[in-house]
Amino acid sequence: MTESNGVGSKPGRRPRQSKTKEAILASARTRFARSGFDTTSIRSVAADTGVDSALVHHYFGTKRGLFIAAIALPADPAEVLEPVAAADNDDLGRALATAILGVWDSEDDEAVIAAFRSMNASGDTTLIGTFLLQVALRDVAKRVDSPVGSALERVNLVASQMAGLLLTRHILALEPLASMPVARVVDWVSPILQRYLTGPMPDGSD
């Protein structure tokens, strides 16, 4: 499908195209928030919008691409977390801290704050949960399910520490945390994340 000739070539095409895109994204937000990432299909989003699935694929590629567009992420989590996938289990905490804190530091604080605020706006909280657990941390979760069934609990706690760092370092800008070199923040939180991921459970199992 060529770039310039996908949908028609009347003068009004561009505005209409962006209207359709927006409508698809709105349907996607509703679907993902209601049903989660796994059970939402491109087809259902297309049907809700009254367009063909092929058009959704054309605009957004995969379901993951659609999701990332729907929540307006500044970076693709798969790329950000590539070094985490390559890390040993003993080094997961440091790999995660390095990857995530690195992205936040590479963005303008303004961009990070805008993304957080828009995700945190009315009603979208389910989307953030879906993103954190079913997209961003899903591959990590698969690796830390020991004892069996503990993965989600472990990954929830990692999310709590990282969300708190986003809030206090970038949004509230607490000092000295906001001005701390990223390497020092990584040094502080790596053992914490590691403990959450592979340390003993509160009841003593591990």
Place this chain on the structure above:
Amino acid sequence: MTESNGVGSKPGRRPRQSKTKEAILASARTRFARSGFDTTSIRSVAADTGVDSALVHHYFGTKRGLFIAAIALPADPAEVLEPVAAADNDDLGRALATAILGVWDSEDDEAVIAAFRSMNASGDTTLIGTFLLQVALRDVAKRVDSPVGSALERVNLVASQMAGLLLTRHILALEPLASMPVARVVDWVSPILQRYLTGPMPDGSD
């Protein structure tokens, strides 16, 4: 000063009284956000509002009382943190986790969310920082300044973990964290807070 006869007794008294109160609280928010807790005086807030200091004292008691009213806290941090003051330094992490998570659990999630949202609304972020570092965690900070100069860094990190728990457990309601018994959350985070408060610094000093 009697309750029912402080300011006058015309029929219009109550609405005017509450207008004055609101004006004082607005001035207080501006002052606290701009100058922090320590350098803000009751007198300056009264002057900004165009009322007498005595009236501010009458409505809100101490400066701490004014601050708590200004940020609409559901509980007085001094009361909440009383058991923390009584705890040994080795047990600070557990005492803090128990006290803070306990308050959040005792409130409706709605109330916690509303307080968070209103504090997090446009421009009020400095107020939250002031509250966390200069009011809520100030006494704890005095006890963990080892090596000298590390207290604020330690307390910032505690704030990051607790803010993240508020966000993920109560606002995003991530599962299983949102439904976890509070005692289990305390078990998870107590050693984390303790490490931040009294553990080794990233550079190896302690």
